[in-house]
Amino acid sequence: MTDLRRIEVLRFLERVQERDLARTRRWIADEERREAERIRGLRARPPAPDWLIELGHSPGEASGVRVAAAATWRANAPAAPT
The missing domain is CATH 1.20.5 (Single alpha-helices involved in coiled-coils or other helix-helix interfaces)
Incomplete structure (x- = not known):
């Protein structure tokens, strides 16, 4: 080369x-x-909510709805942050 x-x-x-x-x-x-x-x-x-609404296990099941403080919220429960 x-x-x-x-x-x-x-x-x-x-x-x-x-x-x-x-x-x-x-x-x-x-x-x-x-x-x-x-x-x-x-x-x-956004910050974590102070409380959550836990929904019933079945659609339309009103008896399973409750308000929970975020500290006591069950991680495996269906929930909608509010």
Whole structure:
């Protein structure tokens, strides 16, 4: 390989690596943007309700409806935050 040919190959390699580096930097920026959005979303969540309405086990079952303080709420019960 002549010196001229070798420099052409090295310049080509440089362009490829610059392109790959630019792509990697875009991936990093995208990931940082997604993480910032995730954190913003967590911070923007409303506070947990002070109380919940527990619904009956069957649709239309009025006898199963009750109000519960959030601290005493059963996690496995169907509930609608209010």
